[in-house]
Amino acid sequence: MNSTPKSWGKLPVPVQSGMGDPPTGGAATGTIASFAQHAGVIMGVPLQLPAPLIPQRRSSASQFEPGPTPLSNDLHHLRKLRQQLAEMKQELKTAQDLIKSLETEIKQYDDVCLQRDVENHELRSALVALRGSANYHLDDGAVQSRLKAIKFMIEQIIGIRYATGAEPFVRERHSFTKKPFALLVKDLDRYLLDPLKRAFLLEAFVWNTLIATVFSRNGMLWGGTMVSHVQQLSRDFENDTIELTDFHKWYAQTASILYSMYGLDTRRIEKIADGLRTALRPWQSTTFTEGQCDMFEDLVQLAAELDADFSRSRADYMIFMLETDEGERRLGKFKYGVPFDADYMELQGGNSDSSGPVELVISPTVVKVGGSDGDNYDYSTVLMRAKVMCASSNIGHKHQRGSNASNASTLSRYDETMEFI
Secondary structure (H helix, E strand, C coil): CCCCCHHHHHCCCCCCCCCCCCCCCHHHHHHHHHHHHHHHHHHCCCCCCCCCCCCCCCCCCHHHCCCCCHHHHHHHHHHHHHHHHHHHHHHHHHHHHHHHHHHHHHHHHHHHHHHHHHHHHHHHHHHHHHHHCCCCCCCHHHHHHHHHHHHHHHHHHHHHHCCCCCCHHHHHHCHHHHHHHCCCCCCHHHHHHCHHHHHHHHHHHHHHHHHHHCCCCCCCCCCCCHHHHHHHHHHHHHCCCCCHHHHHHHHHHHHHHHHHHHCCCHHHHHHHHHHHHHHHHHHCCCCCCCCCCCCHHHHHHHHHHHHHHHHHCCCEEEEECCCCCCEECCCEECCCCCCCCCCCEEECCCCCCCCCCEEEECCCEEEEECCCCCCCCCCEEEEECEEEEECCCCCCCCCCCCCCCCCCCCCCCCCCCCCCC
16 A cells, blocks of 8 residues: 655645745745745735736737848948939039030130230220321312312302392391391391392301301310310410410320211201201291202211311311401300401402401401421411401491401310300
């Protein structure tokens, strides 16, 4: 008979000391729990043990999902680098195209600059040639022929357009139309009522207008701010602070430069022509046809071209109508009453009495002072003598002689003006 030793049933349950491996099996687990419960009661402190961790099961899909690996990270980084490299190549190509385009533009600008340099050099050479070239020479015979051409054109215009003037009552009613002639002749009505004398008076008016607006140092070539500069030099010359030779040298060179750069002022030519046409309109012939012999622009053009040649020469060409020391304050000095001077005047045909004072100066005196080389300013040459009409010797005019070519100031033409221009 099998029997269990008695001593086994009486043996106490061994206490786990914490050393060695824990016992396995349900009995051991229960023993530990019972021991812990008794120990907590004994110590007076409840002992809480953490719940045992239960491993979570993955789903069948996530169970086989691969996680990131070092190789996949490298491939992603490589793709990103390749994309950046492609973008940089595109930017580089764009920059290269831009540089190429800029280089082309720079080359074009270089070509333009080179062309401008060549043109600038040519212009400077031309300017130096103008300033230091041989003096502008005018043949005396050619000047006389051109003056005669201007004189003939004036006579032609007056003869065709104004041979028979307006009716006398019109002239009396509009007395302001006489104002432009107030300084030219003393007995104005007598000249206006006589067709022949009226023609001479109108010719004198046209010549005075051309002298004041064209044949003057502040005329065709001296517009704008140049006028004040020339006027200042004229004062220096009159005060003997500048030599005559230096003045004419500067004047001729400056006129040459201005003429080569700008030519003649066509608008000013038209303005002067319109002024003449307007001032003479009340005296048009009753048989005049509009547009007939309308040559005022051509006339002013001829005068302007001759004045430009005068200005570019170092010789001093003076074109003037002799005048007295007396006059009207606002209008100027009288152009009549000076004694007849055969050196600078000649009688108009049909007027042979030169013993009396001058009644009307029809055309100007033209004198050349000095030579084209800028020397001999002590000598003068009369290129054209003034056409004049003289009063009878029994008419006692007491006007004193005003100016003549020997004592006329070289710069007297500066201040000549016409009100209607």
